[in-house]
Amino acid sequence: MHSSVLDTGKPIEEILENPAAKHAGTHGLAAFFEFDEPAKSSTILVENMFDPKTAFSDNPVHTPIQRAFKHDLTLYEWFELPENAYRRRRFGIGMMGLAAMEGNEILSEFDWTVFPKGSVVVDVGGGFGASAKFLATHAPHVNIIIQDKPEVTTAGIRAWQGHSSDLLESKRVIFQSHDFFDPQPVKQPAGFILKSIIHNWGDSYSLKILTHLRAAASPDTKLFIVGVILQYLCPSSNDSETSPEPLLPSYGAHGEHQYMLDMAMMTVFNAREHTTDSLSALLRKAGWEIDAIRGTLMGVQLTVASPIVSDN
Ligand SMILES: C[S@@+](CC[C@H](N)C(=O)[O-])C[C@H]1O[C@@H](n2cnc3c(N)ncnc32)[C@H](O)[C@@H]1O
Incomplete structure (x- = not known):
């Protein structure tokens, strides 16, 4: 280093x-x-x-x-x-x-104009609202609710009063105290964002978070997961994108940041960064399926998912 x-x-x-x-x-x-x-x-x-x-x-x-x-x-x-x-x-x-x-620009990989004016997007575990701040400018027709623990939302409101009080006063952006292990109070929003949340929790905990969001979703609600997607070291038939020869699928040493994060998540949270396959399996258990994964293999990626709707 x-x-x-x-x-x-x-x-x-x-x-x-x-x-x-x-x-x-x-x-x-x-x-x-x-x-x-x-x-x-x-x-x-x-x-x-x-x-x-x-x-x-x-x-x-x-x-x-x-x-x-x-x-x-x-x-x-x-x-x-x-x-x-x-x-x-x-x-x-x-x-x-x-x-x-890492930035929040990855959120612009989704076409937010598909959501009608006044649609609600919930940033679950949104912290001080870094994603919300980006989205409020990038998609001005969308209203945003930032959910987090009470002490975080209180500090978040204080911070926003300093830099974006107009968005709070117009209620385009709202802070709401909510524990994501409890049922989701916002029903059928246009979207839920989970940025750097799933990788902090082991699968049984992540499943609870995702299941609460699925229970509150409408068939049209989109789930946006922002974070690193781990690349395999060997080629996989499920890879949507591959590195150019002779590089390893992980891009070799240049991609080591993702493995460092994965190890860090294991040592301090008993959690992990996900591969496309493990994320897809986890989401399916909670009733979501992946529509698309956007971004480059080298940075954070945006996974967009939809509810699995059964016919019976
Ligand atoms: C790694 S931070 C990510 C914050 C934000 N999404 C971002 O990317 O800037 C994890 C967030 O989860 C929140 N959090 C942890 N446990 C929570 C819970 N049970 N309910 C709601 N939020 C929680 C933390 O307070 C923190 O803001």
Whole structure:
């Protein structure tokens, strides 16, 4: 790794004077590359995989991170402890850096004009509303509901009052507290967005989230999943796109970011990045089928799915 990615852009004197605020007000990429939780946890991955209690579990408190850091909390619960204030802040700033690097432009791969004016799109687990902010400009005829935990929606509203209060006042964008493990309160919207959500949860948990969305969907509701799609290292008959010879289907070392994320999801959440096949199988169990996957193999991709409608 180049040391330049660890550079916050701040003078060393400023960091030494206030180390706790090292990443405050930075672009966030240095914070992202400083995350030590996945790296330290991965050193104990083998022990976790050989212990019968944790080997086959997708419970987020049965991951290597609990062994490595000696606690029995989920990553987010652990971040909330007072002694982890630096880690918590670093994580928030690092995720903003990652989000800026990935961007939200992938959402423009869908033709939003197919939705009538006033259609509602729900960003489930939408955080501070980065996707919603992009969509509000890109598809001005669509209304957006951003759902997240109460503490996140409260902070999100505060942030939007600073930069986009007009969208809140006109109710084109609404923040709503909602736990995505509970039944979905918005019935038959035009679409649901899940950005960087499914890869944080093991399959049994993801299935619950997707099933609640399916129960609230109309036959025309679209599901938009934004995230990395893992490429196989060997050619697969199901690949919609292949790399040019002589590159591996994964594009070799150039595509290693996706595998790094996959390992990180396993070590801290007992979750994973999905291949097209595993995502398709998971969606089908919840009553969704994939219409299309857009984007390049090298970045985040947009998976568009529709409800499976049975004839009987
Ligand atoms: C990795 S972040 C992604 C945020 C946003 N979708 C984005 O891409 O910027 C995961 C989000 O899921 C939210 N979350 C976690 N558990 C949740 C739950 N049970 N119900 C609703 N939101 C939850 C977190 O608060 C966080 O905002």
